[in-house]
Amino acid sequence: MKETDCLIVGIGPAGLTAALYAQRYALKTIVIGKSLGQAGDAIWIENFPAIKSISGSEFIQKMMEQVTSLGAEIIFDEILEIKKSGKYFTAKTSSEEFKAKSVILAMGSRQKKLEVQGEKELIGKGVAYCASCEGAFYKNKIAGVVGGGNSALTAALMLAQHAEKVYLFHRSEFRAEPVWIEKVKKDSKIEIHLNSVIEKINGKSKVESVLIKENNKSKEIKLDGLFIEVGHIPNTELAEKLGVKLNEKKLIEAGKNMNTNIKGVFAAGDATGASELKQIVVSAGQGAIAAFSVFNYLKSEFNE
């Protein structure tokens, strides 16, 4: 069993900034996560201070390098369970067990599925959730993107660099930052379909077309792939099982010190309801606060 001062769940901007600060406070820190989160999927990050533009995967890699060089350990795995036993917490993955004095929950969110016919069957065969990963396969092809937030619009812009044409479908009005909306509107390869709902994805061994309902009229549009960027669901099942209080949106209720209702458990980032603005800079800030709270907690509870 591995012992640690601070166990951080989630390898995103919140968890990794918490790990960075925990290193500054000289706390033994283990970070565990099964993915690099939503930030890792980001095509371009252009709103983080001091960085003009960077890909999400590079950004997270740099964060990981920074915290591991300072001594934190990062483990790529899924935590199956966290339990409180006395003053300590125990956690386990499929192959390891951990004992921690404190926990920071920073597991973020995962992408929503579209939940239409053909989606599940055609994953990897034209249906995709990561344009930065698979965009290059659409050279001179026709791609579609569904969604209206920053992820959807940046996916459309990125695909337009490769594809012959990109359809952008959204059920209502765009909710992305105005800078992305302007760029999408100006891109001659992107055809925007608002008030459009995808009803079905067609194809046998690969995506061939989508059936959409646009302003209540059905039509079929031929395309080679569909990128789904329709929002996120918080990854808070593990927190709920531990007894952490969630709000009506299933987000962790965190106080101003990023504390939760359980002593020794703190939270940060998109898994919390602490901020309506879900951004890397916000998650990073919350991660720093959570680490500072852990530092104070360990001092008072463990006399460290």
Place this chain on the structure above:
Amino acid sequence: MSVIVYSTNACPFCIMAKQYLKQKGVSFNEINVDEDEVKAKEMIEKSGQQGVPVLDINGVIIIGFNKPKIDEALKNLKD
């Protein structure tokens, strides 16, 4: 023993898979299918899909960063 990782430039699970192999001390050939269309086709033929990463561990094809499957394939190599 031959281990191939088919990946693209900005794919988080490719980063995780490569880092995991490095941690285990497994050397591998990395093929960037963003830049190599012939190899991209080869990957799609081998795996029957175009999601990345795809790992080829001595002929065992693994789609995505699937730790238990990677461990099993590596174990079989050693046995």
